[in-house]
Amino acid sequence: MRSLHLQKNSNHTNGRRASVSVSASAIPRLVCVAVFFALLVFLIQSSLFNVNRSSIDLSFKEEISVLSNFQSTVQQCVANRGLGLTSHVTDHCKLILKFPPGTNSTWYNEQFKIFEPLEYHYDVCEAILLWEQYRNMTTVLTRDYLDVRPDGWLDYAAKRIAQLGADKCYNQTLCEEHLNLILPAKPPFHPRQFRSCAVVGNSGDLLKTEFGKEIDNHDIVIRDNEAPVNKKYAKHVGLRRDFRLVVRGAARNMIKILNGSTDEVLIIKSVTHRDFNTMIKSIPNPVYLFQGIVLRRGAKGTGMKSIELALSMCDIVDIYGFTVDPGYTEWTRYFSTPRKGHNPLQGRAYYQLLECLGVIRIHSPMRAQRKQDWSDVPSREMISKAHAAALCLKRGRADQAALGQFGSCKVWGNVDPDNTGPISGSSDMSEVRKYSNYSKWELMPFGSLRKEAQDHYVQMDGVSLYKMDGNKLDDLVCVRHSSKSEV
Numbered sequence: 224m225r226s227l228h229l230q231k232n233s234n235h236t237n238g239r240r241a242s243v244s245v246s247a248s249a250i251p252r253l254v255c256v257a258v259f260f261a262l263l264v265f266l267i268q269s270s271l272f273n274v275n276r277s278s279i280d281l282s283f284k285e286e287i288s289v290l291s292n293f294q295s296t297v298q299q300c301v302a303n304r305g306l307g308l309t310s311h312v313t314d315h316c317k318l319i320l321k322f323p324p325g326t327n328s329t330w331y332n333e334q335f336k337i338f339e340p341l342e343y344h345y346d347v348c349e350a351i352l353l354w355e356q357y358r359n360m361t362t363v364l365t366r367d368y369l370d371v372r373p374d375g376w377l378d379y380a381a382k383r384i385a386q387l388g389a390d391k392c393y394n395q396t397l398c399e400e401h402l403n404l405i406l407p408a409k410p411p412f413h414p415r416q417f418r419s420c421a422v423v424g425n426s427g428d429l430l431k432t433e434f435g436k437e438i439d440n441h442d443i444v445i446r447d448n449e450a451p452v453n454k455k456y457a458k459h460v461g462l463r464r465d466f467r468l469v470v471r472g473a474a475r476n477m478i479k480i481l482n483g484s485t486d487e488v489l490i491i492k493s494v495t496h497r498d499f500n501t502m503i504k505s506i507p508n509p510v511y512l513f514q515g516i517v518l519r520r521g522a523k524g525t526g527m528k529s530i531e532l533a534l535s536m537c538d539i540v541d542i543y544g545f546t547v548d549p550g551y552t553e554w555t556r557y558f559s560t561p562r563k564g565h566n567p568l569q570g571r572a573y574y575q576l577l578e579c580l581g582v583i584r585i586h587s588p589m590r591a592q593r594k595q596d597w598s599d600v601p602s603r604e605m606i607s608k609a610h611a612a613a614l615c616l617k618r619g620r621a622d623q624a625a626l627g628q629f630g631s632c633k634v635w636g637n638v639d640p641d642n643t644g645p646i647s648g649s650s651d652m653s654e655v656r657k658y659s660n661y662s663k664w665e666l667m668p669f670g671s672l673r674k675e676a677q678d679h680y681v682q683m684d685g686v687s688l689y690k691m692d693g694n695k696l697d698d699l700v701c702v703r704h705s706s707k708s709e710v
Contacts, residue, residue, distance in 0.1 A: 286612035290315040293609040294347060296601045300579035303599045306549055306589060308575055316348035316613070320572045326549075328568060343572045347580070348613035352696050354582045355610045356631065357534040359679075360688045360699075361410040363490070364514035366644055367702045368689045369406075371636025383512060385471070385496035400649070404503055405495060405510045408644025409704065410687050411664035412536050415675040417442040420537035422529045422583075423460055424544030425450050427555025431588040434543050435461040441541065445533055447525045448473045449480050451558050459557060460544070468492055468513065468529050477502055484508070485659060492528055504652045507659030511647070515690050530583060538675070541584045547571045548589045581606045617696075628683070632701035633691060640685065640704045 294312045301310040301320065311319040322341040330339045361368075364383065369375035381392045384401045392398035399406075421441040423429075425448070438444060438461035445466040446452065452464050464487045469477060471493050481487060485507045491499060492513050503510045515531050526545055533540045544557070546567060577583050581601050601609070618630060638644075646662045669677065684703065691698040 283616055286615050287315045289608050289612040290348065290616075293601060293605060293612075294318060296605065297347065297576075297579045300599050300601070301575060304578060304585075304590075305575050306547075308572065310579075316346050316616075317344065318347055319344050320576060322568060322572075326568070330567060339568045341568070343569065345573075345576055347576075348616065349696075350576065351580055351606065351610050352613050352617065354534065354577065354580060355606070356688075356696065356699075357531055359414055359628075359683060360515075360535050360690065361412070361414075362513060362515045362532050362535040363410060363412060364406065364512040365410055365687075365689075366406050366408045367410075367636070367638050367687065367704075368514060368700055371638075371702050372634060372689075372691065372700050383494050385494045401495065401500070402512075403645075403647065404500055404649045404652070405491070405512055405647055407511065407647045407662075407665045409638075409665070411509070411511065411667075413672060413676045413680065414535060414683075415538060415679045416673055417537045418673070418675075419539040419541065420445060420533040421461075422526070422533050422540060422542045423447070423450070424526050424529075424542065424546075425556045425558070426544040426546040427557050428546050428548065428588055429456075429459045429544045429557040432543075432586075432591050433458045434586060434591070435459055437461075437586075438543060439463040443537070445529050447529060449476050449558075450556075451480065452484075453482070456557060466490060466532070468525055468532060470525060471496065471499070478506065481506065481508065488664070490532060492525060504649070504656060507655055507661055509661045509664055530577075534582065539584065540582065541586060542574070543586045545570070545574060545585070545587070547574050547585055548587050629686065629701060631697045631699045632688070633698050634700045636700070636702045638702055638704050 294315060297318070298310040298312055301308055305320075307323045307326075309321050309323070311321060313319065320343050324341075326341055328338040328341060369380055372379055376395045376398060377391050377393070380395075380398045380402060381387055381390060384392075384398060387398070387401070419441045421438045421444045423438060423444060423446050435456075435458040441463075443465040444461065444463040445468065446464060447468055448470060450460070450467075452460065452462055454462075464484055466488045468490045469492060471491075473480075475498065477489070487508055489503075489508055489510045490513050491510065495512060499510075513528060513532065515528065526542075530540060530542065546555075547570070574583065574585060578585050579600060581603065584595075584597060584600075586595075614630075646665045648656075648662065669680075672680075687702045687704065689700040689702070691700050
């Protein structure tokens, strides 16, 4: 019995070994089959993707051709104007701006533990859509915007008031008391209101030039923060003072910096707070809050905000005092000692891209040594065609035709064109402010605007465009001040 039992066990063990042996030998075959099917699925998907891509390329052949030609012009512009920068086109939308080998990258990024790179990647289609959008936008916060934007008073207004003591405006009346002083009902400034604007930065490079008279010959001049305007620096930076973009920390010095100027418009970059309001109540100058975005994909800081502001009002934007020449080793200001500041290579590359997209015109010490005619910058006609092509690629022809010029409007609102609304101000202003012309821009008759600004208003059907959040192109708040039939 025992031997029989052993024999059965032996047979059972041998059978199990045989089964294991068979299973082991089948594994490689199963793996091969799995790999084969995975490869087959991949090939099918790749084929479908390529067919789909080919059909897309074929259906937008004309737009891709327009953008490719535009890219070639941008590339040549960078070669001619980039002072060593070169443009490398990767497709009809993408390009890389490269600094020459051996460029001294002296700025160290403490967060990522690296020095500034010598090349930067850009999407030209996205950039041209973003910056051309600013030509039709309002960049000053208004009551219309807060009324139309969903939870504009509850959420957004609270973000623009420091020392509120709450994360939301649960009491709208209280928030209005904070903002009324600098809150116009409607946009005080309009697209295409001025032909030429000079945006003057604070770089020490200004002391190497004598751009003063040239700067003053613009229709308006926009300056930053505490930058002084006086006879000492007149030949370098000019004497004209129309707009000044200021950050929160500049409030304590602003009366001194204004130095008796009564017409210079102050645009507060970030938030208002008690210090600002106290100052505003005692001066005759117009004061407003900037309404816009901080561009985080390119150069940063008040200078970029100033360009946004200028582009929303001016046909031509000339920039001075932005350190964009080779050999930049430290951040200098024309009126103070050097200190650490913005990343120079990143800013230089992005500003050069903007010039070759027709957004700005750069003036600097090295450029002052040669005649500036801008014939190598894409023409307005070419830019308009590239913009239309980029928009068509983004939305498709049918959608673009259906959406028209207001395709980026996420939120719509209507305002009675006959109701001008309250002007900015408060009951506790000083006599100096009460009897000044601080509200002159808000009360300016439509008929007194430049003809190009009036034509633009008609073309836009009386609609004001505002940014809502982030860098998205399709997140505009659109406020109609008159119906199409009324226009």
